[in-house]
Amino acid sequence: MKIIKRSGAEVEFDPHKIVVAVSKANDSVVPSARMTPVQIKRIAEDVESAALNIKRSLSVEEIQDMVEDQIMNQRAFDVARQYITYRYTRALVRKSNTTDEQILSLIECNNEEVKQENSNKNPTVNSVQRDYMAGEVSKDITRRILLPPDIVEAHQEGIIHFHDADYFAQHMHNCDLVNLEDMLQNGTVISGTLIEKPHSFSTACNIATQIIAQVASCQYGGQSISLAHLAPFVDISRKKIRCQVADELHSIREAVTQEEIDFITEKRLREEVKNGVQMIQYQVVTLMTTNGQAPFVTVFMYLNEAKNEQEKKDLALIIEETLRQRYQGVKNEKGVWITPAFPKLIYVLEADNIHDDDPYYYLTKLAAKCTAKRMVPDYISEKIMFQNKVDKNGEGHCYTCMGCRSFLTPYVDENGKPKYYGRFNQGVVTVNLVDIGLSAEGDMEKFWEIFDERMELCHRALQCRHERLSGTVSDAAPILWQHGALLRLEKGETIDKYLHGGYSTLSLGYAGLWECVYSLNGKKLTEPEGEALGLEIMKKLNEYTAKWKAAENIDYSLYGTPLESTTYKFAKCLQKRFGTVKGVTDRNYITNSYHVHVTEKIDAFDKLALEAKFQALSPGGAISYVEVPNMQSNLEAVLSVMKFIYNNIMYAELNTKSDYCQVCGYDGEIEIQEDEHGKLIWKCPNCGNTDQNKLNVARRTCGYIGTQFWNQGRTQEIKERVLHL
Numbered sequence: 001m002k003i004i005k006r007s008g009a010e011v012e013f014d015p016h017k018i019v020v021a022v023s024k025a026n027d028s029v030v031p032s033a034r035m036t037p038v039q040i041k042r043i044a045e046d047v048e049s050a051a052l053n054i055k056r057s058l059s060v061e062e063i064q065d066m067v068e069d070q071i072m073n074q075r076a077f078d079v080a081r082q083y084i085t086y087r088y089t090r091a092l093v094r095k096s097n098t099t100d101e102q103i104l105s106l107i108e109c110n111n112e113e114v115k116q117e118n119s120n121k122n123p124t125v126n127s128v129q130r131d132y133m134a135g136e137v138s139k140d141i142t143r144r145i146l147l148p149p150d151i152v153e154a155h156q157e158g159i160i161h162f163h164d165a166d167y168f169a170q171h172m173h174n175c176d177l178v179n180l181e182d183m184l185q186n187g188t189v190i191s192g193t194l195i196e197k198p199h200s201f202s203t204a205c206n207i208a209t210q211i212i213a214q215v216a217s218c219q220y221g222g223q224s225i226s227l228a229h230l231a232p233f234v235d236i237s238r239k240k241i242r243c244q245v246a247d248e249l250h251s252i253r254e255a256v257t258q259e260e261i262d263f264i265t266e267k268r269l270r271e272e273v274k275n276g277v278q279m280i281q282y283q284v285v286t287l288m289t290t291n292g293q294a295p296f297v298t299v300f301m302y303l304n305e306a307k308n309e310q311e312k313k314d315l316a317l318i319i320e321e322t323l324r325q326r327y328q329g330v331k332n333e334k335g336v337w338i339t340p341a342f343p344k345l346i347y348v349l350e351a352d353n354i355h356d357d358d359p360y361y362y363l364t365k366l367a368a369k370c371t372a373k374r375m376v377p378d379y380i381s382e383k384i385m386f387q388n389k390v391d392k393n394g395e396g397h398c399y400t401c402m403g404c405r406s407f408l409t410p411y412v413d414e415n416g417k418p419k420y421y422g423r424f425n426q427g428v429v430t431v432n433l434v435d436i437g438l439s440a441e442g443d444m445e446k447f448w449e450i451f452d453e454r455m456e457l458c459h460r461a462l463q464c465r466h467e468r469l470s471g472t473v474s475d476a477a478p479i480l481w482q483h484g485a486l487l488r489l490e491k492g493e494t495i496d497k498y499l500h501g502g503y504s505t506l507s508l509g510y511a512g513l514w515e516c517v518y519s520l521n522g523k524k525l526t527e528p529e530g531e532a533l534g535l536e537i538m539k540k541l542n543e544y545t546a547k548w549k550a551a552e553n554i555d556y557s558l559y560g561t562p563l564e565s566t567t568y569k570f571a572k573c574l575q576k577r578f579g580t581v582k583g584v585t586d587r588n589y590i591t592n593s594y595h596v597h598v599t600e601k602i603d604a605f606d607k608l609a610l611e612a613k614f615q616a617l618s619p620g621g622a623i624s625y626v627e628v629p630n631m632q633s634n635l636e637a638v639l640s641v642m643k644f645i646y647n648n649i650m651y652a653e654l655n656t657k658s659d660y661c662q663v664c665g666y667d668g669e670i671e672i673q674e675d676e677h678g679k680l681i682w683k684c685p686n687c688g689n690t691d692q693n694k695l696n697v698a699r700r701t702c703g704y705i706g707t708q709f710w711n712q713g714r715t716q717e718i719k720e721r722v723l724h725l
Helices: 015-027 037-054 060-073 077-095 100-107 126-146 149-156 180-186 201-216 232-252 258-286 309-328 361-374 382-388 433-440 444-469 513-521 528-552 566-578 604-615 635-648 712-719
Strands: 002-004 010-012 160-162 188-190 193-195 223-226 297-301 344-349 378-381 425-432 505-511 555-560 624-627 651-655 658-661 671-674 680-683 695-700
Touching: 002 060, 015 037, 015 060, 015 077, 037 060, 060 077, 060 566, 149 160, 149 444, 160 444, 160 566, 180 188, 180 201, 180 223, 188 201, 201 223, 201 232, 201 258, 232 258, 232 309, 258 309, 297 309, 309 344, 309 361, 344 361, 344 382, 344 635, 361 635, 378 382, 378 635, 382 635, 425 433, 425 444, 425 566, 433 444, 433 505, 433 513, 433 566, 444 505, 444 528, 505 528, 505 566, 513 528, 528 555, 528 604, 566 712, 604 624, 604 635, 635 651, 651 695, 671 712, 680 712
Parallel strands: 223 297, 297 344, 344 378, 425 505, 505 555, 624 651
Antiparallel strands: 002 010, 160 425, 188 193, 378 651, 658 695, 671 680
């Protein structure tokens, strides 16, 4: 059995240390109040037994809580007081220097929690360590100086989650939609160098990758770009190539037909498109931003964004090449084609690509083939989004999320025109709904009272995020605020105007709706009573965001949180506060947002239809998924799911598996098993390899693909997923 030290390092559990600590407290009291050596030994044994039953690595604090309980059980109250006093004294000493041990454990790569915090960061790499070290300092400053004590305490106890505290010390926002069109058409500045409008598609792609890298280094969340913004440069290249081809042919002979020129031109143009798309794919995968990972970027593929028919055909050409290259994958260090995590791809299902006889249905079939092998693209229904995203003029709009699922709310500028690119999200605070449900003890009146209190707590935490960005000058991130990625402000100008009026959003996240409802009425979201209560809770959350927005002219929006490491943290906090509650806290994870529990046996179509009701109530962002087996030989089933998405739900994805063992070459599903300590590990079923450095595992966990493995809570969630198709 292992435990996690305060530094984050995972070490073997040593019951003798409990004996030593309790003995010291025991020796400090009068002889008549002391315990016997047998009693002390029994305390250590009982703690060890209880810890083993929990089946995860406990923290030192949790072990010490158990020790206190066991001393109390022995009715040695004087000893318990001495033990508690000792813990308090040591806590004061640690508080005087809160980051040294954490940072040292990061450098030595033995911080177990941080190693599994982000499934796309490799903590052994210097740049990642540097980012984590800076993050520890930021979290320390945030806890001690920048946030009110009650918000810090609520975060630490898992009542709420104050996201991205490791970046909060700086004036940084979360995620955004990059206005690539403005930057390419009107020029930009990168690292003090003027970049003018490109004169070819390949150059536009090269500039786009540089913009992506710069943007990723100036924020901490995801970003999205649209291929429609690159489409105009295809025709620029076409005209340029046609002149070159005509000159070449005329230099050879006088008689040259237009058909000959067109044929060679289109052939060379396709090669340029192929090279440009490949540049984006490989640059995104290989670029390392200042936070130690590849840019978290989403590429949006929406035919109806094109401004004319020629541009639409050229956009289709880019989309086709993007899907073909993603289907192929990228080579790992062994030269084997594998599934990359980024860029994330989103394909819009629309009126001219969803039916068998539609002109662009060939792209949809290619997308299905790519999804079956590489887990992307994900799918947005233009039809349902037009219904869900209606602006104040009564017009529906279709646009991409910012990263994996964070959606902007509809916005009309001062000229009455809809605007999405160039907008951003200020940050997220998530409420643990499960904690409210358990705290209410089945009493609905008490539930709504606690709910109101937690909403006010989240509101104040969100205001802290907003206030931290207030007064930020454009000089803090020129690529964002001065050179077009988001805005074109003057030097020294603040971004304050764009924090109000709906230009940017502030997200109230929620997690564990499934467990919350079950804790209150014993019903699942898949049952009528459970569904009704779940929808009532969702509507109440929206009432609060609407009330705050009306009072402050800040666009608060409800967001289905994509818990990664936090799913484990919330579960541990719930177990500590409420013990093991069947169906609620008996696992080391809680369910993301409104999702149906991963163990629930439900048909793919029923799941999407049910979750569509909840997704419509998450205007700040949400995504649904269905878990499927290997579908490469059953693309018709994939297409059936895609058509169902088009008609029923705004945003959804299909989860399959894409793994590779570098030891034996096995390319099937890498399995999750328990080791001798009860810890979940990844193991090749063919050769037994358990070295994570020699396994390529890709799983979708939070709307995006992770490739660097996960903590124990998320790993258990992945292990317990049932298939929906």
